[in-house]
Amino acid sequence: MLLLSRSDVERLLDVDRLVEALGPAMAELSAGRVSMPARVITQSRERGLLADMPVFLDSLGILSTKLVSVFPENEGAGLPSHQAVIVVFDAQTGSPRALMDGTFITAARTAAGSVLATRLLARSDAHVLAIVGTGVQARAHARAIPCVRTIYELRVVGRNPDKAAALAEELASESHLRTTAWELASEAFAGADIVCAATHSADPVIKGEWLEPGAHVNSVGLNPEGREVDGEAVRRARVVVESRAAALAPSPSGANDLLWAVRDGLLDEKHIDEIGEVFSGARPGRTSAHEITLYKSVGVAVQDAVAARLVLEAAERLGVGEQVEI
16 A cells, blocks of 8 residues: 655645546536445544545546544644545555545645636636635635636735734735735625635624625635524525535534524525536526625535545656555
8 A cells, every 4th residue: 555645745736637627526426426425523522523534436436535633723733623644445446555644635625626616606807815714724725716816916814913914924925916914804805706714713704794796705614613604695695515415414514604594594405506516517607797606615525535546646657655565
């Protein structure tokens, strides 16, 4: 079996190729051609959770599972809130082929999913990007979204002003974008064409009253005790998810943002589309310049599997990693 470290994975994963590969895979999921059971979760309310996410995508020859821990308080100790490993199996024989770091893959595939959604749903003339959060996912989204839209201005919103200012400075040094730090999302969202939220907040950081007509929202944060997007934002938006079953699964797997909106009569489950349906053309993309679109991500195993396959293919081609007997 091939062992691949985090540094190996970071070097081998081509994010542009990942975005291109996600579309067909998500279409397969929406067409019912992927075996992806609900994730199995064990958790401590005081600390965090561990989830198992298996998937069999037979048409693409993919069989894998991810074990991921989510410990939100880690960020205060300088550790990632999400840590993971992925095991890839031979789809013909079931033999283990590789064990690789999944922490970078989790971050990369989440941002890649938002890039795909932005490509399909955001206005073509979207130029102002607001990022809510200052962690790994905030960075990943800030770097990835400009790959599919011509962004002129980047706004960073954080509850810790020092962290928001530091991230804005870091991102400004990497690009030509005008980058500023903001304390209030309500002010940062004024004139924002694309909003990305990546937080563990139990209280909404995206409210419907703050969103401009025509805005596109990517929300990737989950909190079993709360929600990142309020009911008014959900009510105003056209809602798109990776998988209806995954998004509407009971908490902590599903999205309280949507579950509570359905409970409160603000959202009809029948009006939730899947990104694979939009990619395949079974459902339309953006329907007007004034439509608000919301991509709510809970993370699905097929995305991890596609990323892991790309990493394994590159590793075998380049001779990267360590072979071990198990």
